[in-house]
Amino acid sequence: MKLKTKQSVVGWTFIIPFLIVVLCMLFIPLAYAYYLSSHQNTLVGGNKFVWFSNYKTVFTDPLFLEGLKRVALFGLIQIPLMLGIALIAALVLDTVNSKMAKVFRLIAFLPYAVPAVVGALMWGFLDSNTFGPFGKILLHLGFKSVDLFAPSAFIYTIGNIVTWAWTGYNMIVIYSALRGLPRDAYESALIDGASQVQIARYIKIPAIKNALILTFIFCVIGTMQIYTEPSILSRYTQAVSLGYTPNIYAYSLAFSQSQFNYSAAVSFALALVVFIASYGFFAYNRRRESQS
Amino acid sequence: MTLLETNENQSNVQDNRRKSGYLNPKSKFADVVMFFGVIYFMIPLVWIVVASTKTKNDLFQTFSLGFGHSNSFFTNIAATFRQDNGAFGHWLFNTLFYAVTAAFLSTVTATMAGYSLAHFKYRGSRLVESLILGMVMVPGTALVMPLYLLFAKIHLVNTIWSVILPSVLNPFGAFLMRVYITNSVPEEMLQAARIDRASEFKIFFRIVLPILKPALLTVFLFSLVASWNNYFLPLVMLSSEKLYPLAVGLNTWFGQASQYTADQTLYNCVIDGALIAIVPLIISFIFLQKYWRGGLTAGAVK
Numbered sequence: 001m002k003l004k005t006k007q008s009v010v011g012w013t014f015i016i017p018f019l020i021v022v023l024c025m026l027f028i029p030l031a032y033a034y035y036l037s038s039h040q041n042t043l044v045g046g047n048k049f050v051w052f053s054n055y056k057t058v059f060t061d062p063l064f065l066e067g068l069k070r071v072a073l074f075g076l077i078q079i080p081l082m083l084g085i086a087l088i089a090a091l092v093l094d095t096v097n098s099k100m101a102k103v104f105r106l107i108a109f110l111p112y113a114v115p116a117v118v119g120a121l122m123w124g125f126l127d128s129n130t131f132g133p134f135g136k137i138l139l140h141l142g143f144k145s146v147d148l149f150a151p152s153a154f155i156y157t158i159g160n161i162v163t164w165a166w167t168g169y170n171m172i173v174i175y176s177a178l179r180g181l182p183r184d185a186y187e188s189a190l191i192d193g194a195s196q197v198q199i200a201r202y203i204k205i206p207a208i209k210n211a212l213i214l215t216f217i218f219c220v221i222g223t224m225q226i227y228t229e230p231s232i233l234s235r236y237t238q239a240v241s242l243g244y245t246p247n248i249y250a251y252s253l254a255f256s257q258s259q260f261n262y263s264a265a266v267s268f269a270l271a272l273v274v275f276i277a278s279y280g281f282f283a284y285n286r287r288r289e290s291q292s
Numbered sequence: 293m294t295l296l297e298t299n300e301n302q303s304n305v306q307d308n309r310r311k312s313g314y315l316n317p318k319s320k321f322a323d324v325v326m327f328f329g330v331i332y333f334m335i336p337l338v339w340i341v342v343a344s345t346k347t348k349n350d351l352f353q354t355f356s357l358g359f360g361h362s363n364s365f366f367t368n369i370a371a372t373f374r375q376d377n378g379a380f381g382h383w384l385f386n387t388l389f390y391a392v393t394a395a396f397l398s399t400v401t402a403t404m405a406g407y408s409l410a411h412f413k414y415r416g417s418r419l420v421e422s423l424i425l426g427m428v429m430v431p432g433t434a435l436v437m438p439l440y441l442l443f444a445k446i447h448l449v450n451t452i453w454s455v456i457l458p459s460v461l462n463p464f465g466a467f468l469m470r471v472y473i474t475n476s477v478p479e480e481m482l483q484a485a486r487i488d489r490a491s492e493f494k495i496f497f498r499i500v501l502p503i504l505k506p507a508l509l510t511v512f513l514f515s516l517v518a519s520w521n522n523y524f525l526p527l528v529m530l531s532s533e534k535l536y537p538l539a540v541g542l543n544t545w546f547g548q549a550s551q552y553t554a555d556q557t558l559y560n561c562v563i564d565g566a567l568i569a570i571v572p573l574i575i576s577f578i579f580l581q582k583y584w585r586g587g588l589t590a591g592a593v594k
Contacts, residue, residue, distance in 0.1 A: 007412050007413060007414060008412070008414035008415065010408075010412060010492045011408045011411075011412025011413070011414040011417060012408075012414060013408075013492075014404040014405065014407055014408035014412070014496070015404065015405045015408035015409065015417075015420065017400070017401045017404060017405075018401040018402065018404060018405035018466055019405075019420070021398075021401055021460050021461050022427065022461065022463070024457070025435070025439070025457060025458050025460065025461040026427060026430065026435065026461055028442065029435045029438035029439045029442060030430070030435065030438065032438045032441065032442055033434075033435075033437070033438035036438070036441065089326075089329070092322050092325075092326070095319075096319050096322045096323075098319075098322075098323050100322075100323040100326050100327060100330075101322070101323075101326060103326075103330060104326040104327075104329055104330050106577075106578065106581065107329075107330045107333045107334060108329060108330075108333050109577065109584070110333065110337065110574060110577060111333060111336075112517070112577075113517065113570060113573035113574050113576075113577050114336075114337075114521075114570050114573075114574075115520065115521040115523070115538070115539050115569060115570070116521055116523060116539075117521075117523050117538075117539040117540075117542060117543055118539070118542070118566045118569055118570055119336070121542065121543075121546060121562065121566055122336040122337075122339060122340055122566065123336060125339070125343070125356070125563075126335065126336060126339055126356070130352070131351070131352070131356055132356055133339075133355065133356045133357050136355065136356075164332070164333065164336070168333065172584070217429065221429060221431055224431060225431045225432070225433045225434070227433060227523075227524050228523045228524065232543060232546070235546070235547065235550045247433050247524070250437055251437075251524075251527075251528070254437055254440075254528075255528075260437075260441055263437050264437050264438050264441065266437075267433075267434045267435075267436070267437040267438060268434065268438075270431065270434050271430055271431055271434035271435075274429070274430075274431045274434070275426070275429050275430055275431075278429040279426060279429050282425075282429070
């Protein structure tokens with residue numbers, strides 16, 4: 001009994017600093033965001049508690065929905081594409097061990113070290129027809145030069161930057177998971193004459209399912225929050241509207257329109273959507289796993 | 293004799309496979325594809341190195357992936373540090389200071405939490421553990437606006453703490469640490485130390501921490517990069533240029549440079565400043581590769 005009490009005291013002592021940070025930097029802001037968004041300043045009634053009516057406004061606000069739809073659609077295409085490339089690259093790195101593979105493993109990971117602002121700046125220069133090489137190369141080859149900042153093309157420009165920045169990171173996560181697998185599992189498969197593709201398909205990929213789910217969830221969380229790239233590059237293009245992404249909308253609500261409460265409501269709504277999507281996906285996979 | 297030889301051959305084959313990671317380890321096709329991959333990932337980095345050496349005129353007039361007529365790298369770097377009364381030096385120092393402080397505090401809290409969850413059972417420990425996974429899934433930027441409003445109330449907005457404190461939150465670090473500690477610090481070792489009447493803090497500092505060295509460095513590096521690269525948080529929190537980190541400062545310059553009336557040497561400052569902003573992290577990547585991958589493994593396993 002005494003030992004148990006001591007265990008609790010020591011255990012709590014070690015976790016208290018972390019919990020204080022969580023309380024102050026996570027729970028209180030979330031509660032405050034909810035509090036703000038559930039109150040409405042009216043001329044007649046003063047500060048009034050309105051439950052969820054602000055959320056009804058948020059989720060029917062065409063500007064919020066426009067941004068949400070855009071990032072969702074963007075993620076639907078970009079995430080599988082990027083993770084597909086990352087997975088194939090990781091599988092190749094796990095089998096091939098040439099010098100080139102080592103160089104590739106390092107270089108592909110480097111963009112992760114580049115701040116998103118700098119990444120956006122660099123690609124902004126490269127993609128612009130004033131500074132960049134692509135327009136000139138296309139002209140030289142006899143094509144019409146393309147404006148990568150035209151409203152219709154801009155989303156692809158963003159897609160390229162995000163893919164450049166995150167493919168290597170995800171590749172390394174997946175590669176690390178592959179390296180952690182026991183090697184003898186596919187030794188016997190090899191001896192039985194299985195091809196590398198079959199081994200990847202039937203042994204390796206199922207074995208690293210958890211790592212794949214994790215990378216997928218992190219990609220979803222990151223994509224829904226996208227702000228930096230379109231915001232930095234908005235100088236080059238007409239494409240970035242007020243509600244281009246939910247975070248751009250939240251920022252401009254607060255700092256160009258001084259609608260702080262509504263901005264907090266938009267933030268909270270975004271957090272809710274992201275949380276439900278990622279946690280739901282996670283729980284779904286866990287349940288499926290425990291059933292099978 | 294023949295039997296022996298075959299055996300030897302077989303074991304040779306197996307040895308080769310073990311060394312080379314199994315089958316077609318020298319695939320030419322894969323090498324070619326990876327070569328193009330390397331080019332793709334390198335283009336912006338090559339560009340920025342090349343551009344950082346160009347004069348203003350060369351920047352606009354010469355081919356962007358080739359060097360200019362003259363090398364003005366050091367002139368540009370000097371100009372970058374002189375611009376706006378040495379603003380860049382402040383930004384560089386701020387970035388370093390914010391990132392190191394936040395990474396240090398977040399590593400400390402995450403490590404202690406991970407240790408607590410891995411080796412102590414008490415009321416609430418289960419709850420905290422399941423909450424951590426949920427916390428990882430709360431998007432960080434969604435907390436920024438509410439934090440800004442809260443900080444405004446207690447006069448923390450536009451101080452260094454408004455950027456550092458939110459970056460200390462690191463549930464993923466706690467999760468990584470918990471996994472790592474469970475796998476690498478055996479319960480029996482702690483029990484033995486307790487029998488020797490070592491105090492709990494002595495056990496933590498003398499026995500547990502030394503084992504955790506690689507994981508500590510990994511969690512530190514990841515939180516360092518996260519706050520080094522953060523843009524949205526300082527953008528919202530800070531209004532005086534003196535407190536800006538590089539990300540916000542460079543973008544301010546970029547904004548000024550893109551105005552038609554602007555002095556276009558600012559473009560050189562943005563480019564050379566951006567180069568300086570990425571060099572420290574890239575060097576740390578190359579020399580600390582092992583630790584980067586180490587942390588990712590721990591995260592990937594569970």
